[in-house]
Amino acid sequence: MNLYAIKAIYKFEMSRTMRTLFQSVVSPVISTSLYFVVFGSAIGSRISEIEGISYGSFIVPGLIMLSLITQSLANASFGIYFPKFTGTIYELLSAPVSFIEIIMGYVGASATKSILLGLIILATAELFVPIRIAHPYWMMLFLVLTALTFSLFGFIIGIWADNFEKLQIIPLLIVTPLVFLGGSFYSISMLPPLWQKINLFNPVLYLISGFRWSFYEISDVSITLSLSMIMIFLGLCLATVWWIFKTGYQVKQ
Amino acid sequence: MRNLISINELSKTYTGGFQALKDINLNIRDGEILALLGPNGAGKTTLISIICGIITPSAGSVYVDGYNIIKDFRITRSKIGLVPQELTTDSFESIWNTVTFSRGLFGKPSNPAHIEKVLKELSLWDKKDNKVMELSGGMKRRLLIAKALSHEPKILFLDEPTAGVDVKLRQDMWQLVGDLRKSGVTIILTTHYIEEAEEIADRVGVINKGEIVVVEEKTELMRKLGKKQLTLELFKKLEAIPKHLSPFNLELAREGSQLIYTYDTQAERTGITTLLGELHDASIKFKDLSTTQSSLEDIFVALVKDEQ
Ligand SMILES: Nc1ncnc2c1ncn2[C@@H]1O[C@H](COP(=O)(O)OP(=O)(O)OP(=O)(O)O)[C@@H](O)[C@H]1O
Numbered sequence: 407m408n409l410y411a412i413k414a415i416y417k418f419e420m421s422r423t424m425r426t427l428f429q430s431v432v433s434p435v436i437s438t439s440l441y442f443v444v445f446g447s448a449i450g451s452r453i454s455e456i457e458g459i460s461y462g463s464f465i466v467p468g469l470i471m472l473s474l475i476t477q478s479l480a481n482a483s484f485g486i487y488f489p490k491f492t493g494t495i496y497e498l499l500s501a502p503v504s505f506i507e508i509i510m511g512y513v514g515a516s517a518t519k520s521i522l523l524g525l526i527i528l529a530t531a532e533l534f535v536p537i538r539i540a541h542p543y544w545m546m547l548f549l550v551l552t553a554l555t556f557s558l559f560g561f562i563i564g565i566w567a568d569n570f571e572k573l574q575i576i577p578l579l580i581v582t583p584l585v586f587l588g589g590s591f592y593s594i595s596m597l598p599p600l601w602q603k604i605n606l607f608n609p610v611l612y613l614i615s616g617f618r619w620s621f622y623e624i625s626d627v628s629i630t631l632s633l634s635m636i637m638i639f640l641g642l643c644l645a646t647v648w649w650i651f652k653t654g655y656q657v658k659q
Numbered sequence: 660m661r662n663l664i665s666i667n668e669l670s671k672t673y674t675g676g677f678q679a680l681k682d683i684n685l686n687i688r689d690g691e692i693l694a695l696l697g698p699n700g701a702g703k704t705t706l707i708s709i710i711c712g713i714i715t716p717s718a719g720s721v722y723v724d725g726y727n728i729i730k731d732f733r734i735t736r737s738k739i740g741l742v743p744q745e746l747t748t749d750s751f752e753s754i755w756n757t758v759t760f761s762r763g764l765f766g767k768p769s770n771p772a773h774i775e776k777v778l779k780e781l782s783l784w785d786k787k788d789n790k791v792m793e794l795s796g797g798m799k800r801r802l803l804i805a806k807a808l809s810h811e812p813k814i815l816f817l818d819e820p821t822a823g824v825d826v827k828l829r830q831d832m833w834q835l836v837g838d839l840r841k842s843g844v845t846i847i848l849t850t851h852y853i854e855e856a857e858e859i860a861d862r863v864g865v866i867n868k869g870e871i872v873v874v875e876e877k878t879e880l881m882r883k884l885g886k887k888q889l890t891l892e893l894f895k896k897l898e899a900i901p902k903h904l905s906p907f908n909l910e911l912a913r914e915g916s917q918l919i920y921t922y923d924t925q926a927e928r929t930g931i932t933t934l935l936g937e938l939h940d941a942s943i944k945f946k947d948l949s950t951t952q953s954s955l956e957d958i959f960v961a962l963v964k965d966e967q
């Protein structure tokens with residue numbers, strides 16, 4: 407195991423984050439605050455409570471998940487796509503590192519960044535609404551697993567993409583709709599029955615439900631189901647990465 | 660000298676179906692400077708990229724210091740430093756960070772003193788805190804060399820290191836290459852400038868259309884393939900070359916005031932005595948004569964032309 411290489415990649419990626427601190431941290435904080443203004447105040451004044459939780463507090467876990475997922479995807483996909491785009495990937499390919507080590511560096515850095523971001527959003531939310539975290543360990547577990555899973559997913563997208571459009575298309579066309587459908591801003595029971603059924607195929611639903619449970623002990627599906635789903639998704643991403651590694655898909659000529 | 664890199668029946672066919680390398684066999688010796696010459700698209704970069712692990716070979720094998728480049732990639736790659744042909748750099752990082760990153764990536768514990776030494780050798784020390792995008796093209800080239808040297812490699816590949824580099828810098832670079840060689844580093848470089856190969860290399864390999872045309876000690880190559888020219892400055896201009904001198908394949912130059920005879924140094928007889936005799940008989944007088952040896956460039960052009 408080339409630990410120095412993992413560390414080097416991790417540090418390099420983290421310093422990229424530090425350089426782009428403004429975009430990386432400030433803009434999600436601003437957009438979260440806007441969500442509170444729009445959803446919390448405008449809609450929240452009409453929907454007062456969901457299952458005994460004030461609407462503003464209710465949407466906090468969903469908001470964090472939304473940022474966590476989109477940021478993990480963006481960080482990791484961009485992190486590996488950029489060297490491919492500029493050509494600096496030659497160094498990574500000629501270095502005594504295995505694919506696993508490359509992944510650990512990039513995915514680790516991307517996950518770290520989005521976890522930090524999630525916590526910053528949580529702190530921001532505290533300023534607007536009362537928040538209670540019933541199961542902090544479970545909350546951290548969901549935070550870490552989601553960040554890792556979607557960073558891996560992002561890494562796969564970054565490897566697969568050979569232009570900027572491909573880089574954007576999956577997050578834009580698939581992931582964001584799934585996050586919105588998955589109950590970030592409402593309880594699934596508020597949807598018409600048909601949509602409730604369709605939504606059961608939405609993996610993000612399970613994440614948000616489990617994550618919200620760790621805050622307020624209310625959930626759309628059982629916590630075990632939530633945990634199993636994220637493990638399955640993580641397993642799928644790992645398997646895909648393994649397959650990429652085996653075939654050298656789109657990285658090497 | 661011991662072989663450090665051995666390349667056996669190496670072939671590469673790109674996904675589009677283009678065969679860039681055909682059955683390459685080449686041994687690179689420990690401690691030598693090998694220059695790879697070849698026209699655009701000959702396969703130089705492809706060959707280097709395979710040895711460094713950037714491209715996967717279609718067939719054949721490469722051993723570095725006895726280790727297989729695929730099976731023992733960790734060992735072989737940590738021995739190699741690569742300066743790519745294209746100037747590809749991270750724009751926003753500082754010089755110091757990029758070079759430090761390279762060292763870590765190649766599995767070496769951090770060593771600021773070494774990084775400092777390398778940056779000083781390449782006259783980048785005063786730029787160490789600048790961003791990469793603030794460097795000029797020549798400085799970026801040096802930065803790539805610094806990155807390649809950051810992990811103290813035993814073997815250094817320089818893919819057209821002097822493209823876009825000014826004369827002063829080029830001399831500095833050759834100085835550095837010479838020093839590296841003295842410290843035991845094996846250097847493989849590609850170039851289009853034949854004078855460079857002539858000046859610095861121990862051996863020269865000519866590659867064309869994916870095949871090694873010749874690999875030879877530089878001096879040996881020039882001796883073997885070298886043609887010499889005898890130039891005669893005539894007293895009186897000649898209108899045409901007399902018929903009976905046609906077997907010598909003479910050339911008339913400078914509006915008939917020069918007669919040029921090309922001969923092979925390796926031949927049993929150069930034919931000079933006979934030629935001079937014949938000229939005397941024909942009463943063609945000359946006031947001066949000189950000989951010149953063909954340069955590597957002429958040899959190269961001749962070799963590549965033969966292939967076509
Ligand atoms: N990724 C690729 N896909 C398909 N063909 C390629 C690829 N890379 C290189 N080639 C082809 O392989 C051949 C050899 O290319 P290579 O870059 O090795 O040449 P070179 O000797 O380094 O040339 P130059 O002196 O111009 O740098 C060329 O014909 C090139 O078009």
Ligand SMILES: [Mg+2]
Pocket residue numbers: 703704705744818
């Ligand atoms: Mg080339």
